[in-house]
Every structure is written in structure tokens, then in C-alpha cells.
Amino acid sequence: MDDAQFRRLHRRELVGDRINGASQLARAALDSLGEFAGSCSATDLEGLRAALLGFGEELQYARPSMAPIHNLVERWMDRVGALEPADAAELRHEAAAIAQGLSEHSVNAVSAAAHQAAQLIGPGATIITQSLSSTVLEALRGLAPSGIEVITPESRPGLEGRNLARYLDRARVRVRFITDAQVGHFAGDASVALVGADTLLVDGSLVNKAGSYLLALAARDRGVPFHVCCESFKQVPFGAATFEPEALDPGDLDAPNGDYITPCNVYFDITPPHLISAWIDENGVRYARQGRPADT
Amino acid sequence: MDDAQFRRLHRRELVGDRINGASQLARAALDSLGEFAGSCSATDLEGLRAALLGFGEELQYARPSMAPIHNLVERWMDRVGALEPADAAELRHEAAAIAQGLSEHSVNAVSAAAHQAAQLIGPGATIITQSLSSTVLEALRGLAPSGIEVITPESRPGLEGRNLARYLDRARVRVRFITDAQVGHFAGDASVALVGADTLLVDGSLVNKAGSYLLALAARDRGVPFHVCCESFKQVPFGAATFEPEALDPGDLDAPNGDYITPCNVYFDITPPHLISAWIDENGVRYARQGRPADT
Numbered sequence: 001m002d003d004a005q006f007r008r009l010h011r012r013e014l015v016g017d018r019i020n021g022a023s024q025l026a027r028a029a030l031d032s033l034g035e036f037a038g039s040c041s042a043t044d045l046e047g048l049r050a051a052l053l054g055f056g057e058e059l060q061y062a063r064p065s066m067a068p069i070h071n072l073v074e075r076w077m078d079r080v081g082a083l084e085p086a087d088a089a090e091l092r093h094e095a096a097a098i099a100q101g102l103s104e105h106s107v108n109a110v111s112a113a114a115h116q117a118a119q120l121i122g123p124g125a126t127i128i129t130q131s132l133s134s135t136v137l138e139a140l141r142g143l144a145p146s147g148i149e150v151i152t153p154e155s156r157p158g159l160e161g162r163n164l165a166r167y168l169d170r171a172r173v174r175v176r177f178i179t180d181a182q183v184g185h186f187a188g189d190a191s192v193a194l195v196g197a198d199t200l201l202v203d204g205s206l207v208n209k210a211g212s213y214l215l216a217l218a219a220r221d222r223g224v225p226f227h228v229c230c231e232s233f234k235q236v237p238f239g240a241a242t243f244e245p246e247a248l249d250p251g252d253l254d255a256p257n258g259d260y261i262t263p264c265n266v267y268f269d270i271t272p273p274h275l276i277s278a279w280i281d282e283n284g285v286r287y288a289r290q291g292r293p294a295d296t
Numbered sequence: 297m298d299d300a301q302f303r304r305l306h307r308r309e310l311v312g313d314r315i316n317g318a319s320q321l322a323r324a325a326l327d328s329l330g331e332f333a334g335s336c337s338a339t340d341l342e343g344l345r346a347a348l349l350g351f352g353e354e355l356q357y358a359r360p361s362m363a364p365i366h367n368l369v370e371r372w373m374d375r376v377g378a379l380e381p382a383d384a385a386e387l388r389h390e391a392a393a394i395a396q397g398l399s400e401h402s403v404n405a406v407s408a409a410a411h412q413a414a415q416l417i418g419p420g421a422t423i424i425t426q427s428l429s430s431t432v433l434e435a436l437r438g439l440a441p442s443g444i445e446v447i448t449p450e451s452r453p454g455l456e457g458r459n460l461a462r463y464l465d466r467a468r469v470r471v472r473f474i475t476d477a478q479v480g481h482f483a484g485d486a487s488v489a490l491v492g493a494d495t496l497l498v499d500g501s502l503v504n505k506a507g508s509y510l511l512a513l514a515a516r517d518r519g520v521p522f523h524v525c526c527e528s529f530k531q532v533p534f535g536a537a538t539f540e541p542e543a544l545d546p547g548d549l550d551a552p553n554g555d556y557i558t559p560c561n562v563y564f565d566i567t568p569p570h571l572i573s574a575w576i577d578e579n580g581v582r583y584a585r586q587g588r589p590a591d592t
Contacts, residue, residue, distance in 0.1 A: 181507030
């Protein structure tokens with residue numbers, strides 16, 4: 001496989017992935033960069049560096065609703081751009097090591113955020129969520145021995161909720177499995193709503209799998225706190241005004257055919273900060289101010 | 297087929313129907329009663345009347361979340377109970393005629409309610425709905441020539457929204473077809489939300505297909521009016537405190553298997569009156585009082 005093929009293939013895998021969340025895909029992007037540092041055909045130092053940074057730019061914007069891909073790849077590019085290696089071989093080695101280090105940093109941040117969430121929620125809770133967040137899953141696994149129950153919507157069209165239910169079943173966590181449309185009815189049975197994030201906007205708005213906004217509305221109407229849990233790499237420096245959630249293949253909806261029918265698959269939605277009770281990351285918990293939009 | 301088989305079969309069809317809404321099923325129940333008036337094996341007058349009223353009682357509670365079945369069957373039973381026929385043959389004839397008359401009355405009431413809704417909404421609107429209501433469909437067909445657009449969630453697990461999209465396509469109405477989880481994202485694109493009802497509780501609460509409550513929450517958050525349109529036979533004389541929405545077969549969810557996984561299929565949800573902008577029936581429109589729960 002030549003360089004162009006390698007880049008196309010890895011980018012396409014990142015764009016097409018419907019299984020993994022933003023943190024895992026960010027690490028997959030770092031893996032691709034690390035691998036490319038080893039395999040890239042460029043032999044001179046600056047030619048190699050240009051190729052690596054070029055591939056970084058391609059991956060950075062592959063999934064625009066998933067901030068950690070952008071953020072971790074950008075951090076990698078910044079560091080690779082600032083390296084002063086003696087030769088191409090040293091650049092290859094260093095670029096791969098930076099990717100590996102950022103990936104480990106991300107794993108640790110997710111773990112730490114999950115630990116903070118588990119501490120906040122405490123034993124024996126009934127937790128309602130949406131989609132499959134690796135951070136939320138880790139928090140739930142941490143709470144499993146305390147006898148929690150999790151209300152899990154199926155998360156059409158990707159059905160991430162089915163995978164969450166399977167993982168929780170293996171962890172011996174009781175699961176009530178529902179349709180996305182039943183989230184309103186069941187929100188009142190939960191003691192807390194907990195979701196991950198694909199991206200956090202600068203005003204505290206949450207970008208996450210479509211349905212998260214409805215869960216936040218139902219939680220608010222039922223008096224149930226709605227917490228967001230993710231590592232700080234999910235943060236971006238712009239707000240909802242300039243953010244357009246990513247649309248994926250409308251063919252995934254299996255819509256009826258018709259000249260007048262347009263299927264829409266906007267995969268993410270935006271939950272405004274006034275519906276969020278607390279933001280949890282690897283550094284701790286930030287509560288919303290009571291009764292009005294959170295101070296940002 | 298003997299009387300018991302007839303009654304079992306017709307009751308089972310009513311209980312198992314996932315295609316038709318409450319008004320159509322109420323008329324199907326009346327059809328069954330009319331047919332049974334003709335076929336029932338009882339020969340003496342009071343034996344026949346007892347059999348007819350007994351079958352009425354069975355059908356009346358077959359779908360507890362669908363008020364018109366209860367209400368129309370009860371009205372039929374009241375009238376059949378009060379008849380003073382000369383003989384069994386006259387009772388058969390009268391009981392069938394009453395069923396037929398109530399069924400026509402229901403059709404007319406649905407049409408009139410749909411007309412009121414179409415008048416209220418007006419031409420060129422973008423309308424978001426949930427599930428497939430025959431009343432809403434009739435209103436939308438009435439508005440079709442004016443160039444409306446309808447945002448149609450699929451309505452898992454029964455997928456009533458797919459049928460609505462097909463009907464609207466045939467009426468040349470533009471449809472945006474979405475998942476139930478996207479209702480939050482798309483509610484802001486609508487000029488109005490319009491749903492039917494399976495039942496209206498005495499305080500104005502709406503019992504309708506699961507997902508209606510989430511649509512009402514999203515409409516309120518986006519500043520979009522949320523109207524309920526149904527004929528007055530949907531009204532019941534009790535409130536949300538004593539109402540438990542009907543649960544259907546959890547097998548319809550196609551949930552993953554697991555010792556700790558319990559699929560739940562609560563088919564209806566309750567939308568509280570403070571989220572409803574207007575109630576529309578065959579007699580006209582009743583607006584909610586602005587800014588606070590509707591006067592009931």
C-alpha cells in the first residue's frame with residue numbers, strides 16, 4: 001500500500017465508524033498517525049514532516065462533531081511541528097512516541113472522568129443515559145457492585161444502546177431497555193441522567209448523539225439531574241452559533257421510498273447549558289448555578 | 297364459529313392491532329358488536345341482550361389506553377340496554393343500527409376536528425407530529441394543496457410514522473423523515489406541532505403514542521406551539537393519577553438477550569397540560585391560558 005492509499009484507507013475508516021465514540025476514534029486517529037510515522041515513504045526530514053502534518057490535517061476534520069479527534073490530532077501536530085530531530089529516523093520515532101503518549105493521556109483522562117462521575121452518583125442509583133459513551137460505561141462498571149440499574153434507550157439508527165446493554169449485562173448490571181421515544185416516560189424513574197459528550201462547546205452546550213437533548217428536557221421536567229461526563233479534550237473554543245451537527249448517511253434510516261420523502265440523519269444534537277446540572281471531567285465536577293443557566 | 301369463538305377472535309384482533317389508531321379501533325369494535333347482534337345464537341330477547349352487553353363489556357376494556365373504544369362501546373351498551381324491542385329480531389336490528397350510527401357519528405366528528413385543525417394551522421406551515429393519527433392525517437390532507445411540509449418521526453417500535461410518510465407522499469406533501477431521537481433537533485424547524493390523541497384525561501393531559509411527551513417538551517423549549525387534535529370521544533372522566541399507560545409486547549423491541557436485560561414497551565406516554573397550546577375537537581379550538589397551565 002502506498003502513502004496515498006494508507007491515508008485514504010485510514011481516513012475512510014474514521015469517517016465510516018458507527019461503533020466507537022469520539023474518545024476511541026481520537027485514539028484510533030493517533031494510532032493511524034503513529035503507524036504512518038513508521039510507514040511513510042518520504043526519506044528526507046522535512047518531506048517526512050510535511051507528509052505527517054498533511055495526514056494530520058486530513059484526520060483532524062474527518063469527524064467535525066467529535067472534538068477530541070480535532071483536539072488530540074492538533075496537539076500531536078503542534079508537537080511534531082516543534083520537534084528538532086537530527087534526521088528522518090528520529091522524527092519517525094518521536095512522532096510515533098508522541099501519538100502513543102497522547103493516546104495514553106486520553107485513556108487516563110477518560111478513566112479519571114469516569115471515576116469522578118461514579119463518586120458523584122454514588123451507590124444504588126437508577127441511571128438513565130443515551131447512546132454508548134466509553135466514559136459513562138466505565139463509570140457504570142465502577143458502580144456495578146453497588147447494585148445500580150440503568151435505563152438504556154436503543155439509540156436509533158446506530159443502535160449504540162444495544163451494545164451498552166450487552167456490556168452492562170456482562171457486568172451484571174440490571175438494564176431496562178427502551179425505545180428512544182420512551183425516554184420521556186422513563187426519565188421520571190431515574191435518580192440521575194448521565195451522558196458522555198462528543199463535543200462540549202464554549203458556552204457549556206453539549207454535542208452528543210441525537211436524543212440527548214430530549215433526555216435533558218425530560219430530566220428537567222421530571223426533576224432529575226442531567227450530568228455530562230467527558231474528558232477535557234472534548235472542549236472546543238467556539239459556541240453553538242457556529243456549530244452545525246454532522247449528518248450521516250440517510251440510508252441508515254430505512255425510510256419508505258417516495259418522491260416527496262426526504263430521510264434526514266442528523267446524528268448529533270445540541271443540549272443547551274441551561275438543561276445541564278453538572279459538567280464532570282478528569283479534574284472534577286462543576287455544578288450549574290441553581291435555577292438559571294450555568295455560569296460560563 | 298360459535299359465539300365464544302366469535303367473541304374471542306374479535307377481541308383478540310382489537311388487542312393485537314398495531315396499525316390503527318384509537319378512533320378506527322373504536323369503530324372496529326362497533327362493527328364487531330353490530331356483526332355479533334346478527335350472528336349471536338341466543339334466541340330469547342333477554343338472553344340475546346345479555347350476550348350483547350357481555351360482549352360489549354369485553355371489548356370496552358380491551359385497550360385501556362384508547363378512550364374512544366371505551367366511550368363508544370359504553371354509549372352503545374347504554375342504548376342497547378335501554379331499548380324496548382318487541383322481540384329478539386327487533387333487538388338484533390336495533391343494536392346493529394345503533395352501532396352503525398355511532399360509527400358514522402365518530403367518522404363525522406373526526407372529520408370536523410380535522411377541519412378545525414386545518415383552519416387553525418393555515419396554509420404553508422411546517423408541521424411536526426408523532427405517530428399516525430387519522431385525525432391529523434385528515435387535517436394534513438386538507439392542507440396539502442397549500443404547500444405544507446411535515447416532519448415525521450418513524451415512531452418505533454410500531455413504525456406508524458412510516459405509514460404516515462407513505463400516505464403523505466401519495467397526497468404530494470413534502471415529508472422530512474427522521475428517527476424519534478431527532479425530534480429535538482428538528483422541532484425548531486417546525487412552525488407548529490400537531491398530534492392526535494388516544495385519550496384525553498380530565499385535566500387536559502394527553503395520552504398518545506410514546507414520544508409525544510418528548511415532542512411537546514422540545515416544542516415548548518423551541519417556542520413552537522403544540523396542539524392536540526381529536527374528537528370529543530377521546531375524553532375520559534379521570535386524571536393522570538389513576539391512569540397507567542398500556543404496555544405492549546416487549547418482544548417488539550428486538551432487544552439484546554441477557555439475564556440482566558428487561559425490555560420495556562410502554563406504548564403510550566402522558567403529556568401534561570402545561571405543555572399543550574391548544575385542544576382541538578369537532579366543536580372548535582380551546583387555547584391554553586398563556587404562560588401557565590391551561591384552565592380545566
